[in-house]
Amino acid sequence: MKTEFSLARLADPAIAEADKILRACVHCGFCTATCPTYVLLGDELDSPRGRIYLIKDMLEADRPAAAEEVKHLDRCLSCLSCMTTCPSGVHYMHLVDHARVHVEETYRRPWHQRLLRGLLVRVIPNPSLFRLASRGAALARPLAPLMERLGLAPFAAMLRLAPTRPLSAPAASGRVVAAEGVRRGRVALLSGCVQRVLSPEINAAAVRVLTRHGYEVVMPAGEGCCGSLTHHMGDEARALASARANVTAFAAELDGAGLDAILSTASGCGTTMKDYGFMLRTDPAFAAPAARVAAAVRDIGEFLYGLGDLRRRPVPSVTVAYQAPCSLQHGQKVVRQPKEVLARLGFVVRDAAEGHLCCGSAGVYNILQPELAGRLRDRKIANLEAVGADVIAAANIGCITQIAAGTARPVLHPIELIDWATGGPVPAACTHLDASPREVRTPAVAAT
Numbered sequence: 001m002k003t004e005f006s007l008a009r010l011a012d013p014a015i016a017e018a019d020k021i022l023r024a025c026v027h028c029g030f031c032t033a034t035c036p037t038y039v040l041l042g043d044e045l046d047s048p049r050g051r052i053y054l055i056k057d058m059l060e061a062d063r064p065a066a067a068e069e070v071k072h073l074d075r076c077l078s079c080l081s082c083m084t085t086c087p088s089g090v091h092y093m094h095l096v097d098h099a100r101v102h103v104e105e106t107y108r109r110p111w112h113q114r115l116l117r118g119l120l121v122r123v124i125p126n127p128s129l130f131r132l133a134s135r136g137a138a139l140a141r142p143l144a145p146l147m148e149r150l151g152l153a154p155f156a157a158m159l160r161l162a163p164t165r166p167l168s169a170p171a172a173s174g175r176v177v178a179a180e181g182v183r184r185g186r187v188a189l190l191s192g193c194v195q196r197v198l199s200p201e202i203n204a205a206a207v208r209v210l211t212r213h214g215y216e217v218v219m220p221a222g223e224g225c226c227g228s229l230t231h232h233m234g235d236e237a238r239a240l241a242s243a244r245a246n247v248t249a250f251a252a253e254l255d256g257a258g259l260d261a262i263l264s265t266a267s268g269c270g271t272t273m274k275d276y277g278f279m280l281r282t283d284p285a286f287a288a289p290a291a292r293v294a295a296a297v298r299d300i301g302e303f304l305y306g307l308g309d310l311r312r313r314p315v316p317s318v319t320v321a322y323q324a325p326c327s328l329q330h331g332q333k334v335v336r337q338p339k340e341v342l343a344r345l346g347f348v349v350r351d352a353a354e355g356h357l358c359c360g361s362a363g364v365y366n367i368l369q370p371e372l373a374g375r376l377r378d379r380k381i382a383n384l385e386a387v388g389a390d391v392i393a394a395a396n397i398g399c400i401t402q403i404a405a406g407t408a409r410p411v412l413h414p415i416e417l418i419d420w421a422t423g424g425p426v427p428a429a430c431t432h433l434d435a436s437p438r439e440v441r442t443p444a445v446a447a448t
Contacts (some may be wrong), residue, residue, distance in 0.1 A: 184214030301338030
């Protein structure tokens with residue numbers, strides 16, 4: 001694609017990067033076939049290729065974002081399926097992230113959008129505040145139909161997504177859990193933000209699996225939200241502040257007692273952390289440590305796959321429908337590893353149709369774009385339930401929450417199943433499957 005940025009504009013590192021990405025696009029349109037919004041809407045402007053044209057026009061003209069451009073950019077899930085499909089290697093993620101920063105800096109949204117987005121970027125990255133806000137949202141849930149009638153569907157979606165059960169107090173960072181037996185290595189684990197109070201059992205299971213296999217686990221003091229939410233909403237200042245805080249915390253462990261890896265149990269967080277080197281590339285104080293931290297980041301399934309055979313105890317005959325989060329399969333290119341770990345442990349793992357399409361969670365997309373998110377969720381659940389599995393496994397808290405809202409089947413993180421099969425407790429949602437005597441299944445995994 002031909003671009004026409006002036007030399008003065010190209011002196012800006014962000015514009016120079018955008019120019020490089022735009023020039024890589026050859027207009028082939030392969031991306032349209034795998035873009036969830038294009039599949040749903042059939043509108044070229046709701047495809048990656050269409051959005052690339054909008055971004056190019058907006059940035060080349062060096063003008064404020066227009067309402068039409070914002071509409072189509074807001075509809076993008078940042079699922080990155082287009083990057084898996086693209087034969088030219090167009091780095092759409094960096095381009096759309098920059099475009100969103102430009103939107104937030106130059107476009108004044110309607111008051112209700114400003115209010116909602118302001119709440120989300122303040123509440124969700126703060127575990128304690130999220131816990132308190134969830135209580136209020138649960139009480140206000142009956143107001144959701146009224147919100148819809150008033151044309152405030154995103155507020156209604158937020159109330160409906162709020163958990164009705166009391167949430168746990170967030171576990172503190174700055175903890176070290178010793179390895180069982182002979183120490184094999186040392187890893188750091190991101191505690192994160194929402195998952196810390198919404199599903200603390202996920203990281204608890206990860207710690208048990210890691211320590212059971214000889215790894216000391218540290219949750220460094222000062223670590224917290226990865227910055228993914230604010231980053232994808234165009235709030236660059238908050239996103240970079242979160243990134244710097246985590247780089248500081250994890251770099252101190254790398255430089256101190258050392259780490260074999262920095263692990264995340266939320267694939268959306270892992271994708272952003274693996275990009276810290278790019279995000280902070282122009283910061284003289286953080287560019288080098290950010291690159292070191294990013295290079296050490298691994299998804300928990302990716303890391304466990306690299307350990308080879310894990311300790312195994314017999315498990316019941318359980319069939320797992322595997323939902324690959326977009327951030328894992330498209331963002332991190334981790335596709336088969338988590339499935340193979342589950343298969344080695346005796347679970348029968350099956351892929352669902354249209355596994356490349358997003359479930360509609362996408363951070364807070366299911367709040368900001370509830371109609372499209374609902375259609376994607378229903379489509380995803382129909383495909384997953386067609387597999388006929390006992391449980392659904394997804395390695396991202398957003399996917400788990402989104403899918404669980406529309407199915408009666410248990411939706412778990414793979415690490416909870418791995419913990420169960422290597423000596424941990426039976427997941428609460430699987431107690432009905434834990435019958436004795438156990439039938440040990442021959443490991444099986446569907447082709448990718």
